[in-house]
Amino acid sequence: MxxxxxxxxxxxxxxxxxxxxxxxxxxxxxxxxxxxxxxNPDVSWQKKSNTEPWQEYSDKQYKFWMPTMKFTPSPAPKYTE
Structure with a gap:
């Protein structure tokens, strides 16, 4: 071609x-x-060692880019059994 x-x-x-x-x-x-x-916290590659991957981002910044660059904790609720 x-x-x-x-x-x-x-x-x-x-x-x-x-x-x-x-x-x-x-x-x-x-x-x-x-x-x-x-x-992404919705994807879990190690299901046996990390049974609750959504709890990893409770104290981390999840967004890729923020214009203000201020850290705000994740608004995810605390799940307890």
């Missing part, structure tokens, strides 16, 4: 930004997916 090789890029230089931005978007989407799979 024309435009997908280095020779084709020389003929159609306007395709270079397209490939750069689409590639960057794919890398960003993969990074965010991995972050969600590893940092």
């Amino acid at each position: 024309q435009g997908l090789s280095l020779k084709g890029m020389a003929k159609h230089p306007s395709l270079i930004p397209l490939f750069v931005f689409v590639g960057g978007g794919c890398v960003g989407a993969c990074f965010y997916l991995m972050r969600l799979a590893s940092r």
